[in-house]
Amino acid sequence: MDLTILYRGPLASCDYDCPYCPFAKRRDSTAALRADRAALDRFTAWVTAQTGDRLSVLFTPWGEGLVRSWYRRALVDLSRLPHVRRVAIQTNLSCRTDWLDGADAGTVALWCTYHPGQTPYDRFLAKCRDLAERGIRYSVGVVGLPGHLEQARRLRADLPGHVYLWVNAAEGHTYDDADAGAWTELDPLFPYSRRPHASAGLPCRTGESVVSVDGDGTVRRCHFVRTELGNLYDGSYRAALGPRPCPLAVCDCHIGYVHLETLPLYDVFAGGVLERIPSGHGGPAGLPREARATRSP
Template sequence: MGRKTICYRGSLKSCNYHCSYCPFSRHRASAAELERDRQQFVRFCDSMEKKAAESDIGAVFIVPYGEASIHRWYWEGLGRLAGLPGIDRVGMQTNLSFSVEACLNIFEFHCGGNDVGEMPGARKGKGRPQKKLCIWATFHPEMTDVDTFSDNCHKLTENGVNLCVGAVGVPQNLSLLGRLREKLPLDVYLWINKMDGLRRNYTEEERTAFSVIDPFFEVELNPPAADAAMCADRCFVEADGRVHTCNISKAKTVNWYTGNAEEIFRPLCGRKRCSCYLAYGGRADFEGRRHFGEYPIFRIPSGHI
């Protein structure tokens, strides 16, 4: 058994982008809703100070419904988590619309400076705390352009942050995604998620083109049958403490804040297939582990961490 990976999803259901297909773009969060989300995340971070060591947790991944990176408390919390002894990786899914410099400063400050590099004259922000940070950045062509998005990617990698980039596999966007690949740092993996609303199968030409961009695209199109036995080293935590094995599995009766480790990490599924990357990418038998290392859920090649 490996070290544990935790995915956390708060109650946040709002986004600063307005993509036509996304329900969270149409909800404007109230001050009360945002404060509730902040308090829930602070509670989760507080709990990790004890649970990380007790349960041998090595990685924490924030996977919000809406856009979390524009809210300061998520960067404060990621910094706190990265500063915990034994935590190897922390990360967040984001549309990359945040201020890179400002948010990395918040993150580093809340790490406590425990891992800052010791090179004389090194600029704060290029030390080792950033090497624990894994950003999963999704490109939304309705809301941003290739140059703006890729510029932010370069800012992150230049500051020592681990990064993967991806987009939905819309056939009409193939040339755009090809340009994005050209603009990204060479060692940044560009993944493609299948388009659920395509209403037809991809053509052979489209499958080949997307596979050139993302060598794991065929796995995305043919996800494995569910097998709870492959999921004993992870769990998915909701804002109120409800626990699942992954983001699409059945809820367990145990609560993160009151249950013991044996109950929390006992696998429970109820699905026929692991139909998205957060489901199959966290399995012990995921073939991508040879490429992505001990924490494949972040989609970052192990050679670049």
């Protein structure tokens, strides 16, 4: 079975204080961190044991995962498994990067977000360049708020040419054509993020070849549909996998609408769906080991 898993455990703490994020500067208790670590260790052990499947994993924590040793270890360990096509994580890149020396650079990838005002620009750029020197696939993005535009332009000019710079439309923000044009100059794919996508009744890969999993192993079709398909650890989810239309009116998050079959984004991001890298970008690490012959998310 080929399956893409979006994993989100109970971690909800972050070291940044972004005004547009509800988890800014939130602190998890010691007990919550222990629970998150145990849940991630259980998930990693499950992935390790699935040698008869071909898996791709994207970690989408509410908080910042890579400041926690157990997320760094999970990415390294999973990247070295022959049946894992890709393992990636969304991150603010505030962590160190030397841990990536232990990972398989052909399988691991980072989806990085730059948050102006939260970290010195030169520090963030230096980490990006370090990733490039290590041969790690990564994308970099910003939230498309007016105050971020000049910083985003600076970042685009300073990043290595092969690195894709994406722009997320800010939640609740309306873009007129002039505003949208400025962001599209930086990210030609910004029009996909500008407005929510009508999705009700439309075919979507989630629930068939893509699922979300929480820390207890509960499987859902995606992060945005609460209906349960079963549990990862007792295998009950497998019987529920199959094609199904989207039950929601709209889909407005990239990790959701990228899987809509009515959009061409699997072709646009061929080989880089999980780390948000369009085909033709990504640098020397190239496609994941299995996808060098057959392209995958």
